[in-house]
Amino acid sequence: MPDREHSSGTLALRRLLRGFEHFHDSFFEGDDRPYEKLVSEGQSPRVLVIACSDSRSDPALLTEAQPGDLFVVRNVAALVPAYEKPRGVPKGTSAAVEFGVRALEVDHIIVLGHSHCGGIRFLAERRGGSADFEFLPDWVAMAGEMVTQMENLASEAGEAERLRWLEKAAIDLSLRNLQSFPWIAERVKAGRLALHGWHFDLQHGQIQALDGASGRFRAVAPGELPSPACGCCEGLMELVGR
Ligand SMILES: [Zn+2]
Structure with a gap:
């Protein structure tokens, strides 16, 4: 029988739940609680x-x-x-x-x-x-x-x-x-x-x-805001430069 408690899948789940605890501390426990607004006003x-x-x-x-x-x-x-x-x-x-x-x-x-x-x-x-x-x-x-x-x-x-x-x-x-x-x-x-x-x-x-x-x-260079692709990308694309 595989050791379920120490299998890589179980360890991965434990890591995720530890991650959620940290997330909870950051977003539900501090002075800044963004979810209060996200719930009252919606997304x-x-x-x-x-x-x-x-x-x-x-x-x-x-x-x-x-x-x-x-x-x-x-x-x-x-x-x-x-x-x-x-x-x-x-x-x-x-x-x-x-x-x-x-x-x-x-x-x-x-x-x-x-x-x-x-x-x-x-x-x-x-x-x-x-x-x-x-x-x-x-x-x-x-x-x-x-x-x-x-x-x-x-x-x-x-x-x-x-x-x-x-x-x-x-x-x-x-x-x-x-x-x-x-x-x-x-x-x-x-x-x-x-x-x-x-x-x-x-x-x-x-x-x-x-x-x-x-x-x-x-x-995209640091700080640059790339222009949108919009509808200007039709037609065959060339390999060079892509
Ligand atoms: Zn993929």
Whole structure:
């Protein structure tokens, strides 16, 4: 019998609960108790983040966000499906985006992809399906068109370079899909909502943002506020500089 009390899973849970005790001391015991206001007035985050479920790319940790700062939806590879009329099929990501945009009226949406993304690797390697998984193939297949483009990249591009390209291409696709939601397109057009594409390189500890003017990802300098990607990222993307 495994020693359940000292198994790595049990230790991980204990660490999480110790973390919550510290969190509780910080936010419920001190003079500054932000949850009192967050309960009495409700939440009003200005930013919606669509991030990958990956344990290494947590938007709140990356940005040192405080309670109430971010409205977050996470899924495999931070993908946003294109708008479809609801037909009785639950759509978790679309529902979360709708809540953030129509109920909370956020000012910004960030699609936060990342390097070494297992979902994107799955897409690149097993686009045709997999007998080992039931739900993943259909989910990542929404970005299948980008794999075809990746396969047309210059032949000298190595595997890592191709995957980095595909990760960024998926962010670009999600931004375009966001704009297929009529109530998002309206708000972007009216200047009430800005869309951003960020790519977190977890090997080098760097964030690159999709620049709306050039259509390319580039590193964000300290103190810099990157311009939104908005609707200016259409068309094929070049490998060079991405
Ligand atoms: Zn990922």
